[in-house]
Amino acid sequence: MYVCLFDIDGTLIHTAGAGLAALRTTMLSVHNCDASATEVVTTGRTDRAIVEELFELHDVERSDKNWEVYLAAYLEHLPISLAECQGRVLPGIPELLATLAARDDVTLGLLTGNSHPAAQHKLGHYGLNDHFTFGGFGSDHTDRDDVARLALAEVHARFDNGIEADRIFVIGDTPLDIRCARAIGAQAIAVATGTHDMEALREAKPDLLVKDFADAAPFLELLVTA
Secondary structure, X not given: OEEEEEOOEOOOEEOOOHHHHHHHHHHXXXXXXXXXXXOOOOOOOOHHHHHHHHXXXXXXXXXXXXXXXXXXXXXXXXXXXXXXXXXXXXXXXXXXXXXXXXXXXXXXXXXXXXXXXXXXXXXXXXXXXXXXXXXXXXXOOOOHHHHHHXXXXXHHHHOOXXXXXXXXXXXXXXXXXXXXXXXXXXXXXXXXXXXXXXXXXXXXXXXXXXXXXXXXXXXXXXXXXX
16 A cells, blocks of 8 residues: 655645635734734745744734634634635646545545645645545644644554555655655655745655656556556
């Protein structure tokens, strides 16, 4: 059995800024903070890490309660932002997911910085939700490596520790995706459909680097040789 753990933003879909727009609206509506001009790196990071940094920058107490209040409001704003922004599914993704889902030796999961409900909103908006039944999510961790460990624990629980690390693939668009794959001993597949170009991803030394999944053959070949 092969396990493919996909990142969402920049890997499966591009929301055209819907998540960031919902984040800013939520900060303003819940904490009266105008975060529109605040520069915070979001790519590859967990929702929890991004929001806690904004809390710190805007003098909001970093607490579980404030996070929960924020998250509840964010999940109300996110579907509105998704509908307003002109996002898209990235090249080759529908075909790749259909090909993998048709195989009885492949299981699909998520390894994402999004919270679980935010992931469902985003994938549901683009018709991709049904492909994924489990994963690691960014609700409770600020370090993406910890999200990877959570996803790995889910894999072990589902397959009774019967999956070797070299048969687990983490697919993402940032160096942090590659790093978190290394943290759990998985193979790292990098795709340059996000904010990092081929050279930046190559420097992070993935096991496979592709421009996009319009041609998925190089990745699919790994699911035969691994």
